[in-house]
Amino acid sequence: MDTYNQIPKILSFVLCVLAFAQVKAQEQKGPQMTPEMTEFWDHKVPIISPGEITENAAMTAPSDALVLFDGKDLSKWESVKGGPAKWIVENGVFTVNKGTGDIQTIEKFNDFQLHIEWKVPENITGKSQFRGNSGIYLQGRYELQVLDNYNNPTYSNGQAGSIYKQTPPLKNAMRAPGEWNVYDIIYTAPRFKEDKTLFSPGRVTVIHNGVVIQNNTQIKGHTPFTGLPKYTYHEKGSIKLQDHGDPSEPISYRNIWIREL
DSSP states (O other), X not given: OOHHHHHHHHHHHHHHHHHHHHHHHHHHHOSOXXXXXXXXXXXXXXXXXXXXXXXXXXXXOOTTOEEEEOSSOOTTEEETTSXXXXXXXXXXXXXXXXXXXXXXXXXXXXSEEEEEEEEOOXXXXXXXXXXXXXXXXXXXXXXXXXXXXXSOOOOGGGSTTSBTTTBOOSSOOOOOTTSOEEEEEEEEOOEEOTTSOEEEOOEEEEEETTEEEEEEEEOOSOOOSSSOOOOOOOOSBOOEEOOOOXXXXXXXXXEEEEEEO
């Protein structure tokens, strides 16, 4: 057989096979795609009214939020010791009443967006951890640190914006004493298996004065002062604010609201 003379026939056969395969592929692809095929017109996004910037708030609550402090009273809060919250409400803010203990929300939450504004006094004294120390405990057990770290060095995983004794903030975005700081917190609660062991850890994103300081950070467990964090089974939990017993002037809070996610 003259192999050389067979090459044109072989090429012709290969081209026929490729053409047939292309036709079959076109048939399997179905109709030509149009832009409208990937547009979701049936899904309606709920409409809410966003908050506003005012003289007394960095951002007021949107229409679908639960207001936890409206500047008038602590009716949404209680003492962790039992009974009413005993912190001091005055001029639209409330302030730690040293020695009365931590306070927590009466209502409990899982995943949420939390907005909270806080400041230390202009004439604050002390240094390191004794300078306006408080804390925001997510579900009552995972602490986001509150502290004056404007020209106040301390251990990095204990400064403002840290997940206390776990993860330092990415940046120090503190405002000077006497000025209001703002935390916007997006929190995903941990999940547990049927046998109450951990399935997935909690995660948190924190924006401090417009700056991302925790970016989908994994929470390693509860917040012990001594020892290592760990998870134990729990269900919904409160937002808890800490009375640290700081000997310097105490911290103040205002404009607190939450949106369940």
